[in-house]
Amino acid sequence: MDNSEDNAVRRREFLERLAAVPCSMLVLGVIGPLEVAAEGGDEATDSEGRYYGMGVQIDRCIGCGLCVQACKNENDVPRDPYYFRTWVERYRIHADDEVVVDSPNGGIEGFPPEEEGKDVIRSFFVPKLCNHCDNPPCVQVCPVGATFKSEDGVILVDKDYCIGCRYCIQACPYGARYLDPRTKTADKCTFCYHRITQGLAPACVEVCPTQARVFGELGAKSSPLRRIRRMNKLQVLKPYLNTAPKVFYTELDGEVR
Amino acid sequence: MNDHLEHLGSALDKVSGYIYPNEVELHWGLLVVIYPYVTGLVAGAFILASLEKVFRVKAVEPTYRLALLTALAFLFVAPLPLQLHLGHPERSFEIFLTPHFKSAMAMFGFVYVWYLMVVLLLEIWFEYRADMIRWKQEARGLKKLVYWILALGSTNLSPRAIEFDRKAVHVITLIGIPSAFLLHGYVGFIFGSVKANPWWSSVLMPIVFLFSAIVSGIALVLLIYYVTSMIRRKAPDMACLNQLASFLFYVLLIDFTLELLDFIHRLYESEESIGILRELIYGRLFLSLTIVQILLGTIVPIVMLAVFRYSRLPDEMKRLGYFVAAALVQVGIFSTRWNVVIGGQLFSKSLRGLTVYKLEIGGVEGLFTAMALLVLPFVILYVLVKLLPPWGEPKAS
Numbered sequence: 001m002d003n004s005e006d007n008a009v010r011r012r013e014f015l016e017r018l019a020a021v022p023c024s025m026l027v028l029g030v031i032g033p034l035e036v037a038a039e040g041g042d043e044a045t046d047s048e049g050r051y052y053g054m055g056v057q058i059d060r061c062i063g064c065g066l067c068v069q070a071c072k073n074e075n076d077v078p079r080d081p082y083y084f085r086t087w088v089e090r091y092r093i094h095a096d097d098e099v100v101v102d103s104p105n106g107g108i109e110g111f112p113p114e115e116e117g118k119d120v121i122r123s124f125f126v127p128k129l130c131n132h133c134d135n136p137p138c139v140q141v142c143p144v145g146a147t148f149k150s151e152d153g154v155i156l157v158d159k160d161y162c163i164g165c166r167y168c169i170q171a172c173p174y175g176a177r178y179l180d181p182r183t184k185t186a187d188k189c190t191f192c193y194h195r196i197t198q199g200l201a202p203a204c205v206e207v208c209p210t211q212a213r214v215f216g217e218l219g220a221k222s223s224p225l226r227r228i229r230r231m232n233k234l235q236v237l238k239p240y241l242n243t244a245p246k247v248f249y250t251e252l253d254g255e256v257r
Numbered sequence: 258m259n260d261h262l263e264h265l266g267s268a269l270d271k272v273s274g275y276i277y278p279n280e281v282e283l284h285w286g287l288l289v290v291i292y293p294y295v296t297g298l299v300a301g302a303f304i305l306a307s308l309e310k311v312f313r314v315k316a317v318e319p320t321y322r323l324a325l326l327t328a329l330a331f332l333f334v335a336p337l338p339l340q341l342h343l344g345h346p347e348r349s350f351e352i353f354l355t356p357h358f359k360s361a362m363a364m365f366g367f368v369y370v371w372y373l374m375v376v377l378l379l380e381i382w383f384e385y386r387a388d389m390i391r392w393k394q395e396a397r398g399l400k401k402l403v404y405w406i407l408a409l410g411s412t413n414l415s416p417r418a419i420e421f422d423r424k425a426v427h428v429i430t431l432i433g434i435p436s437a438f439l440l441h442g443y444v445g446f447i448f449g450s451v452k453a454n455p456w457w458s459s460v461l462m463p464i465v466f467l468f469s470a471i472v473s474g475i476a477l478v479l480l481i482y483y484v485t486s487m488i489r490r491k492a493p494d495m496a497c498l499n500q501l502a503s504f505l506f507y508v509l510l511i512d513f514t515l516e517l518l519d520f521i522h523r524l525y526e527s528e529e530s531i532g533i534l535r536e537l538i539y540g541r542l543f544l545s546l547t548i549v550q551i552l553l554g555t556i557v558p559i560v561m562l563a564v565f566r567y568s569r570l571p572d573e574m575k576r577l578g579y580f581v582a583a584a585l586v587q588v589g590i591f592s593t594r595w596n597v598v599i600g601g602q603l604f605s606k607s608l609r610g611l612t613v614y615k616l617e618i619g620g621v622e623g624l625f626t627a628m629a630l631l632v633l634p635f636v637i638l639y640v641l642v643k644l645l646p647p648w649g650e651p652k653a654s
Contacts, residue, residue: 143363164344173453175277184344
């Protein structure tokens with residue numbers, strides 16, 4: 001009797017333990033990746049030595065607009081033609097010095113063919129985005145500190161904290177910010193912060209078919225960005241405003257503002 | 258949301274040249290025009306009140322208390338347009354809790370509270386303390402309670418206490434003048450310090466704001482004094498009106514000179530932005546800048562004030578002339594604010610194109626809200642005047 005009771009207990013224990021295995025597997029299955037992700041996240045936000053920037057090689061840009069599309073997809077940017085984290089401008093400089101700039105719908109579907117009969121002497125595309133200034137006027141003016149510079153030099157907006165006063169939009173010399181109509185808070189390019197902290201490239205860089213955009217750490221000893229910075233004469237947008245942009249352009253024309 | 262997109266769509270159709278795609282939406286609208294306008298009236302009315310106390314200009318004494326109450330009524334309304342304009346009004350308290358000290362805008366709360374609590378309320382309280390005690394003694398029922406609360410339970414009418422009131426008002430006015438300068442100079446700084454915007458970025462901006470504030474404040478008190486005298490069927494004190502008109506004339510001249518200086522300076526320096534600014538002034542701002550602000554709001558009142566003040570006309574004519582000039586000045590200063598705030602957003606920071614501002618009629622940031630915000634200070638002023646009569650009648654003894 002005793003023996004059989006013992007057996008019954010053991011059997012129950014055994015069954016319980018057996019059941020616990022898949023249960024714990026299940027639990028581990030859910031928690032495990034979270035923990036790993038959290039560790040990965042910690043590691044990724046440990047920005048020691050990292051300081052991000054971008055190089056844009058104007059001569060390589062073909063104005064296909066894939067970067068604009070990828071950006072809108074990746075970052076859930078409103079589709080309407082008034083909200084852009086990145087856009088592409090087309091410049092056409094005519095023989096009579098007339099400069100025509102356009103960016104239909106931010107260049108998301110490319111550009112219409114040039115008009116016939118116009119004597120264009122220079123024409124090129126310029127991808128634009130937040131310059132992640134080292135001396136950012138938008139961060140300076142934010143009354144509550146909702147927009148800030150991260151340790152790795154990326155300018156971010158805390159949408160749970162932004163009061164929607166739009167002073168930052170006024171202060172940005174590059175038109176890089178907009179007010180997200182859904183959240184009523186300021187929004188802008190983050191260099192795809194969720195991607196770069198995982199070691200991935202920003203979406204616009206990833207899809208660029210000509211590698212016109214090159215992303216990287218400014219301090220890295222050997223990297224494509226370093227190579228661009230070594231091999232080219234570089235320019236930033238509106239340098240006289242002393243915003244110290246971290247988006248560098250090669251072959252930038254004087255007409256670009 | 259769909260209305261908003263339609264609104265942007267019709268703005269996009271009116272864009273000329275090239276603007277950055279994010280610039281189609283114009284972010285600071287009519288409410289942000291009203292904010293500096295109302296704040297300017299506060300600072301201007303207070304500075305006028307201070308003239309009597311600090312510089313002992315006896316002629317304007319009939320308007321002293323009225324100017325203080327006017328400043329207070331408008332100060333109550335000053336933060337409302339900003340609050341209504343925010344994307345998240347419920348988070349505005351963060352400016353007080355976690356201010357970002359490098360931000361000019363973060364200082365608004367502190368400048369405002371300082372001005373309201375330390376300057377205006379305190380000065381009005383000391384100015385009215387003895388009267389409030391007397392009114393409490395004469396009143397009955399609820400009114401008695403109201404005056405008791407307003408006087409904060411004070412009952413001392415001894416000569417020493419009244420002498421202390423007088424000194425306190427004097428000291429507060431001394432602190433108040435730089436505070437009023439700070440309040441409106443600061444509003445000018447909010448715009449003048451935006452280096453990204455060549456229309457705003459000017460070291461003269463706070464000074465121009467300040468003088469236009471004084472202009473608008475004096476004109477407003479003149480208007481209110483004139484109208485309330487009519488309503489009370491009392492002849493306005495002509496010496497006072499003459500003095501107000503003189504002040505208005507002088508300050509208007511200074512203000513106009515400063516604005517001309519700013520204009521000539523820009524033309525002479527002829528920086529990169531001059532082309533687009535010229536296009537702006539001759540195009541989209543022609544009506545509101547050249548016609549309304551400069552011609553109707555500045556030159557015509559200057560001429561009118563000079564003529565009516567310094568010629569031998571009957572008093573009735575003079576009064577009417579002052580009234581029309583002061584009313585024109587109000588329109589002019591309002592368009593000054595409009596031309597700064599809206600004008601500064603009508604051109605692209607690429608300096609290659611112009612956009613439009615389409616005023617909404619309804620909605621939180623629409624025309625009706627704006628009108629309500631401009632009427633509200635007068636409602637508050639009515640209550641204040643009923644409660645604390647500012648008229649120069651002999652004080653009850």
